Amino acid sequence: FMKKNLSDPYEVNLMDELTLKGVTQYYAFVQERQKVHCLNTLFSKLQINQSIIFCNSSQRVELLAKKITELGYSCYYIHAKMAQGHRNKVFHDFRAGMCRNLVCTDLFTRGIDIQAVNVVINFDFPKMAETYLHRIGRSGRYGHLGVAINLITYDDRFSLHKIEQELGTQISPIPRTIDKALYVAEFHQEPDSDDD
Amino acid sequence: RKPNDRNDDCFNQHVCDIIESEFDFEYNLSLFDKAAVFEEINSQLPNEG
Numbered sequence: 001f002m003k004k005n006l007s008d009p010y011e012v013n014l015m016d017e018l019t020l021k022g023v024t025q026y027y028a029f030v031q032e033r034q035k036v037h038c039l040n041t042l043f044s045k046l047q048i049n050q051s052i053i054f055c056n057s058s059q060r061v062e063l064l065a066k067k068i069t070e071l072g073y074s075c076y077y078i079h080a081k082m083a084q085g086h087r088n089k090v091f092h093d094f095r096a097g098m099c100r101n102l103v104c105t106d107l108f109t110r111g112i113d114i115q116a117v118n119v120v121i122n123f124d125f126p127k128m129a130e131t132y133l134h135r136i137g138r139s140g141r142y143g144h145l146g147v148a149i150n151l152i153t154y155d156d157r158f159s160l161h162k163i164e165q166e167l168g169t170q171i172s173p174i175p176r177t178i179d180k181a182l183y184v185a186e187f188h189q190e191p192d193s194d195d196d
Numbered sequence: 197r198k199p200n201d202r203n204d205d206c207f208n209q210h211v212c213d214i215i216e217s218e219f220d221f222e223y224n225l226s227l228f229d230k231a232a233v234f235e236e237i238n239s240q241l242p243n244e245g
Binding site for chain 2: 028029030031032033034035036037038040041042044057059060063064066067070071072152154157158160161173174176
């Protein structure tokens, strides 16, 4: 099809433009009913500048956003079933820093390009490597430090295995304490190139 | 399992129960031997040799 219809095509692989470099990836093992508890503890322990929390369905986005609000954290939410205009407004306001947390489904087709987001949480683990990369990956321009935390249930074991294999990446068990240098800008030490 | 059962599991707890204690990451990680589970998955994959 390509050969017949395109003359001298310029092939672009968007997967190549997204990188997991600079993003430290962890998983926490949970049961479905422990996820909200786990998330609440993460909120209290992590130094979040801005966070994005991904769910696998629009309904779960709404349920989770409601729960997060009950827990006393502010959050915005967007999902595919909302009108585009409304979505754009919410995303614009989030980008402008008007709210710390955003709960959403897979709306980002080219990775997250918001500098202020230093924590991404997969409340629901995706099934496809491409989805994972779009959620966690950064485009080259903004490839910078951040931490991704995946809530993994026993049912997610095959997806976890597949995604690690396909992306050639490693998702490690979450340590007792997460080094702030990995995701908090003020704590990040650039390697010294000159000695003085 | 139906998605609704899963949502009930996930979202139907009292907020007070959640706030009062810390989630025990270490204990829960000990319930999942990633290396062993992956080995089992690998052994079930068709060999592409």
